[in-house]
Amino acid sequence: MIEAGVHPLAASTTRRSDERIDTVRRRWHFRHPLVIRAAHWINLACLAVLLMSGLQIFNAHPALYWGSASTFDAPLLAITNDETAEGAARGIVRVGDHAIDTTGWLGLSTAQGQSTGRAFPAWITLPANQDLATGRRWHFLFAWAFVINGLIYLIYGIESGQLRRRIVPRRDEVRHLGASIREHLTLTFPKGDEAKRYNVLQTLTYLVVIVLLLPMMLLTGLAMSPGFNAVLPLPTLFGGRQSARTIHFIVTNLLVLFTLVHVALVLVSGAWNNMRGMVTGWFVIETTRTSDPGKTFDPGTIR
Numbered sequence: 001m002i003e004a005g006v007h008p009l010a011a012s013t014t015r016r017s018d019e020r021i022d023t024v025r026r027r028w029h030f031r032h033p034l035v036i037r038a039a040h041w042i043n044l045a046c047l048a049v050l051l052m053s054g055l056q057i058f059n060a061h062p063a064l065y066w067g068s069a070s071t072f073d074a075p076l077l078a079i080t081n082d083e084t085a086e087g088a089a090r091g092i093v094r095v096g097d098h099a100i101d102t103t104g105w106l107g108l109s110t111a112q113g114q115s116t117g118r119a120f121p122a123w124i125t126l127p128a129n130q131d132l133a134t135g136r137r138w139h140f141l142f143a144w145a146f147v148i149n150g151l152i153y154l155i156y157g158i159e160s161g162q163l164r165r166r167i168v169p170r171r172d173e174v175r176h177l178g179a180s181i182r183e184h185l186t187l188t189f190p191k192g193d194e195a196k197r198y199n200v201l202q203t204l205t206y207l208v209v210i211v212l213l214l215p216m217m218l219l220t221g222l223a224m225s226p227g228f229n230a231v232l233p234l235p236t237l238f239g240g241r242q243s244a245r246t247i248h249f250i251v252t253n254l255l256v257l258f259t260l261v262h263v264a265l266v267l268v269s270g271a272w273n274n275m276r277g278m279v280t281g282w283f284v285i286e287t288t289r290t291s292d293p294g295k296t297f298d299p300g301t302i303r
């Protein structure tokens with residue numbers, strides 16, 4: 001019988017050295033509806049522009065503070081440059097009393113063949129040259145696109161039940177979290193029917209990103225807007241506008257970290273299949289059946 005959204009693709013057999021035969025069946029499985037796919041890629045474009053224009057804005061004052069107790073003289077973190085004892089320029093990141101040499105990356109980098117003193121290098125900021133006003137325009141335009149896209153994803157996900165089905169882990173799945181972490185560490189990924197759903201580590205990570213990190217980006221962003229604060233006193237929620245800015249920066253870094261790990265896992269767990277899934281919706285599921293010619297074939301033995 002052919003399930004809805006699933007149809008057979010192909011089967012191949014391999015004779016093993018012990019005379020048993022592995023039959024691998026491949027079936028198409030419809031994994032991602034159009035709205036989810038579109039929202040995912042629009043979100044990626046928005047976050048890329050928000051990251052690059054955000055770093056441009058950060059460069060205008062490359063230091064972070066906490067609460068109302070901090071002063072300009074004692075930032076939590078500062079990206080700056082100074083001179084070594086030998087008189088050579090160097091880029092440094094100061095975290096409290098510690099100074100880390102980051103020459104070439106942060107504080108001092110090369111742009112158009114020239115060594116330039118700036119917090120984040122030109123290749124990662126939007127625009128590339130130091131231009132706060134243009135950076136803010138990009139940032140606020142794409143912040144609205146990010147919010148509208150996120151709302152469409154959430155409304156569709158809740159209305160259609162997709163969000164609950166695909167992102168909220170079931171109780172029995174949460175019990176297998178330890179096993180799922182071990183599988184990820186050994187790069188063993190589910191096959192067969194188990195591969196139809198995200199595994200529990202995936203669902204929990206996506207849940208944290210969707211219900212915690214992305215909304216935190218929005219709220220801490222709004223907490224920095226004087227116009228918005230006239231209506232809603234958001235800075236008090238985060239212990240002041242400087243703390244909101246610091247949290248905004250930390251969450252940005254967590255999202256970058258998430259994206260790097262996410263893309264690495266997409267690549268190692270079947271780059272082509274995963275990408276086709278998120279572009280066209282269709283994903284291939286593999287099941288392996290092992291038959292032993294010495295015994296009567298048992299159709300239940302699917303690994």
Ligand code: HEM
Pocket residue numbers: 031036040043044047166167198206209210255258259262263266274275277278
């Ligand atoms: C180049 C960057 C990215 C690539 C190549 C990529 C690729 C993918 C792919 C292939 C899937 C489907 C995984 C599967 O079917 O098992 C997926 C799902 C997902 N990705 Fe990404 N992704 C990228 C960036 C991001 C970013 C920046 C975010 C958010 C911060 C994100 C959040 C998610 C979420 C939440 C899902 C699950 C969506 C759902 O099922 O509703 N991704 N991604």
